[in-house]
Amino acid sequence: MTESYDKPKALGGKSKPYRKQKPRGAKPAKNGCVKPESGKGVRQREDTAEAVITGFSPKQPFGIGAVLSPVPAVIVSCGSVEAPNAMTAAWTGTVNTIPPKLYISLRKERYSYEIIKATGEFVVNLTTRELVRAADYLGVRSGRNEDKLSNLGLSVSPSPKLGAPMLDKSPVSIECRVDKIIPLGSHDMFIADIVGVNVSPELIDESGRLRLDRAGLIAYCHGEYYALGEKLGSFGYSVRKKQHGHGKKIK
Numbered sequence: 001m002t003e004s005y006d007k008p009k010a011l012g013g014k015s016k017p018y019r020k021q022k023p024r025g026a027k028p029a030k031n032g033c034v035k036p037e038s039g040k041g042v043r044q045r046e047d048t049a050e051a052v053i054t055g056f057s058p059k060q061p062f063g064i065g066a067v068l069s070p071v072p073a074v075i076v077s078c079g080s081v082e083a084p085n086a087m088t089a090a091w092t093g094t095v096n097t098i099p100p101k102l103y104i105s106l107r108k109e110r111y112s113y114e115i116i117k118a119t120g121e122f123v124v125n126l127t128t129r130e131l132v133r134a135a136d137y138l139g140v141r142s143g144r145n146e147d148k149l150s151n152l153g154l155s156v157s158p159s160p161k162l163g164a165p166m167l168d169k170s171p172v173s174i175e176c177r178v179d180k181i182i183p184l185g186s187h188d189m190f191i192a193d194i195v196g197v198n199v200s201p202e203l204i205d206e207s208g209r210l211r212l213d214r215a216g217l218i219a220y221c222h223g224e225y226y227a228l229g230e231k232l233g234s235f236g237y238s239v240r241k242k243q244h245g246h247g248k249k250i251k
């Protein structure tokens, strides 16, 4: 089974999670890019926008694995305000709009798995730049052995609809009630109903619009965390009529 937070050898990781591996020959480099022997045409670790490859040669098979990228790396809080726990999850996403549903996929050995299975509740807290180090920590240490949130100095608050707490430092906390658990293999998929969305007022503009662009959200890509940055377009912009001057539409 392949996970980019627990990468198999073929995809640039070791069978043991979180260990670094020296790139060899034509194997994937640490930055997730395939490094040909010549090293030519490769985005270097400095990660400058200029160094991104723009033209690609025909593809070659590269094993089988969970390489879909980028994905979120959210902080899942669970338990209660008195006894909270949190872990990081990259295997998460929206699965339905009406009614709104999302999933998280968890390995059975996670401490959070036990809690969420027993309570049927969890909160997905979006990760910001400010929280990224904490997210990493919450993803490599277990609440079975320590009070991770206290050790990180992170506080939680009661959720309006659930017993599972919200993480105060995250500006968006999504309350989820488990609907179905689907065993898939390495992970069980928890499909949940979104029963509440809680947003810090700084992210709601004068017209009541949610401004996630102001949140400093992060993404996770093949073992590395990235800040979301440059906006490239907006939904439907490819077919929208061109605008001139002061945003006036040309009919």
Ligand SMILES: Cc1cc2nc3c(=O)[nH]c(=O)nc-3n(C[C@H](O)[C@H](O)[C@H](O)COP(=O)(O)O)c2cc1C
Binding pocket: 005, 073, 085, 086, 087, 088, 089, 090, 091, 092, 105, 106, 107, 109, 110, 111, 112, 113, 135, 136, 138, 139, 140, 141, 142, 143, 144, 187, 220
């Ligand atoms: C970026 C990142 C993403 C992760 N994604 C998942 C995931 O989707 N599912 C999972 O079961 N574990 C995932 N993990 C591993 C858990 O977060 C980790 O095992 C954690 O220690 C579990 O905490 P707990 O035992 O307190 O529940 C991820 C770890 C990191 C660093």
